[in-house]
Amino acid sequence: MTAFRLFVHVLSASVWVGGQIVLVGLVPTVRELGPDAPRRVARAFNRIAWPAYGIAVVTGLWNVFVLPLEDLQHPWIELKVLAVLLSGVERRCTSWPGATRRCWPSAVPCPACSRWPPCGWPSW
Numbered sequence: 505m506t507a508f509r510l511f512v513h514v515l516s517a518s519v520w521v522g523g524q525i526v527l528v529g530l531v532p533t534v535r536e537l538g539p540d541a542p543r544r545v546a547r548a549f550n551r552i553a554w555p556a557y558g559i560a561v562v563t564g565l566w567n568v569f570v571l572p573l574e575d576l577q578h579p580w581i582e583l584k585v586l587a588v589l590l591s592g593v594e595r596r597c598t599s600w601p602g603a604t605r606r607c608w609p610s611a612v613p614c615p616a617c618s619r620w621p622p623c624g625w626p627s628w
Contacts, residue, residue, distance in 0.1 A: 506570075509567060512559060512563050513560060513564055519553070520557045523556075527545070527549055564588065
């Protein structure tokens with residue numbers, strides 16, 4: 505069961521992170537297809553990425569909770585679990601219909617459209 509749990513965790517994390525890296529590389533080509541193409545590609549990817557993220561979170565928590573806490577070598581494991589849970593709460597809070605995204609600004613423009621601030625973010 506451990507091998508299966510780790511396989512599913514690594515596979516789902518690879519889909520989520522690897523897909524984002526692939527999308528960054530595809531953005532210049534996708535822009536040539538039309539002004540709405542990057543947004544449509546990003547939405548299509550989200551149908552795969554967010555379920556993979558959810559599976560990675562669940563299997564990651566499963567990996568943590570299957571071990572006794574005193575056997576964990578990393579002293580910050582509780583903070584990592586808290587960060588993962590908070591990211592899930594943030595995702596839920598911004599995904600219901602009519603919700604606005606409240607994000608901290610960063611120096612990275614939106615990979616789908618190269619706008620600053622990224623699409624869906626409030627102007628600060």
